[in-house]
Amino acid sequence: xxxxxxxxxxxxxxxxxxxxxxxxxxxxxxxxxxxxxxxxxxxxxxxxxxxxxxxxxxxxxxxxxxxxxxxxxxxxxxxxxxxxxxxxxxxxxxxxxxxxxxxxxxxxxxxxxxxxxxxxxxxxxxxxxxxxxxxxxxxxxxxxxxxxxxxxxxxxxxxxxxxxxxxxxxxxxxxxxxxxxxxxxxxxxxxxxxxxxxxxxxxxxxxxxxxxxxxxxxxxxxxxxxxxxxxxxxxxxxxxxxxxxxxxxxxxxxxxxxxxxxxxxxxxxxxxxxxxxxxxxxxxxxxxxxxxxxxxxxxxxxxxxxxxxxxxxxxxxxxxxxxxxxxxxxxxxxxxxxxxxxxxxxxxxxxxxxxxxxxxxxxxxxxxxxxxxxxxxxxxxxxxxxxxxxxxxxxxxxxxxxxxxxxxxxxxxxxxxxxxxxxxxxxxxxx
Ligand SMILES: [Zn+2]
Numbered sequence: 001x002x003x004x005x006x007x008x009x010x011x012x013x014x015x016x017x018x019x020x021x022x023x024x025x026x027x028x029x030x031x032x033x034x035x036x037x038x039x040x041x042x043x044x045x046x047x048x049x050x051x052x053x054x055x056x057x058x059x060x061x062x063x064x065x066x067x068x069x070x071x072x073x074x075x076x077x078x079x080x081x082x083x084x085x086x087x088x089x090x091x092x093x094x095x096x097x098x099x100x101x102x103x104x105x106x107x108x109x110x111x112x113x114x115x116x117x118x119x120x121x122x123x124x125x126x127x128x129x130x131x132x133x134x135x136x137x138x139x140x141x142x143x144x145x146x147x148x149x150x151x152x153x154x155x156x157x158x159x160x161x162x163x164x165x166x167x168x169x170x171x172x173x174x175x176x177x178x179x180x181x182x183x184x185x186x187x188x189x190x191x192x193x194x195x196x197x198x199x200x201x202x203x204x205x206x207x208x209x210x211x212x213x214x215x216x217x218x219x220x221x222x223x224x225x226x227x228x229x230x231x232x233x234x235x236x237x238x239x240x241x242x243x244x245x246x247x248x249x250x251x252x253x254x255x256x257x258x259x260x261x262x263x264x265x266x267x268x269x270x271x272x273x274x275x276x277x278x279x280x281x282x283x284x285x286x287x288x289x290x291x292x293x294x295x296x297x298x299x300x301x302x303x304x305x306x307x308x309x310x311x312x313x314x315x316x317x318x319x320x321x322x323x324x325x326x327x328x329x330x331x332x333x334x335x336x337x338x339x340x341x342x343x344x345x346x347x348x349x350x351x352x353x354x355x356x357x358x359x360x361x362x363x364x365x366x367x368x369x370x371x372x373x374x375x376x377x378x379x380x381x382x383x384x385x386x387x388x389x390x391x392x393x394x395x396x397x398x399x400x401x402x403x404x405x406x407x408x409x410x411x412x413x414x415x416x417x418x419x420x421x422x423x424x425x426x427x428x429x430x431x
Pocket of ligand 1: 021
């Protein structure tokens, strides 16, 4: 795993791209040769010197897209966000840096809006071909009146990659109708600290890609300067989700209407039906549907969508040294799929020996993925200790006392990285 180095507090003098403060800034973390400083005036985090925008090799980009489709696109979050922004039966949504274009597709297929995406990378072309949505291969440029305006401008993640966040915000706003709603999400600068889980921290820092991580107050201040009277910021997770409106209208509260989960599942099923059966898009839909039913303890529905080829009960991992090798052998959703299958085997089928084996396989898959591709292993980092705990529970039901004791010790050991809620459950359920 790339090392996050928190030890240096060297100072450097440069101008903050958010608040223009030019005084010395203190380095807070370094990773993979990139240094991240905190602006003392506005508390935003800035990568300095700014990384050169390098071309991503094609094979690496294809692998990244596969990972995005099979597992890592936060599809449910995006669909939820889009629904929460849409309050009328008809309107127009623009997604800037839309990637593969799921939010464009959801706004159109499910909400019945007209939707357009801007995406200069090859991901946009892939999404246009596979989802059949209107994605334009163009970077964001200021709309000087020649382009159409939109009721909602949605932008997930992209502002962190911008060297000039002000210019980027001005350009976003130039596509917004008077009284329209702007939605932005971006990693929360205040989460970047040594105690935060390392894979999640790496994903937020994205060394070499992310240039500026904003904090809630600074972003709200920027939006007020741009004339947004109502700014609502949700900072519950690792990302800030910002909804802003100009004019008298209050910003939407950020909750979709009732029945969201049913519409989301119907959407996944529809995309799955239209996708090629051997495609990453197809596998990603199956994984997300299966996980959604397992999370809801709806075992019959889960069984109906389950696909055996997406799990690995006896994974061979010792010869894998790279993410490419991992991806060649397994579907990229293999770790959470195997974990969910283990949950079903434990709770629905009551086959405790097999459940324990599947939980153990899921742990090995999580560890290997975290080793070879840490900044795209947030899901695995979060699942790993849950899989250990549940292996212990399965062993308890199977009557394998010695294994239960060993697992409880591993979780409760002082040096173990198990998070507090897992420790509490282990102390309660495995003791
Ligand atoms: Zn600043």
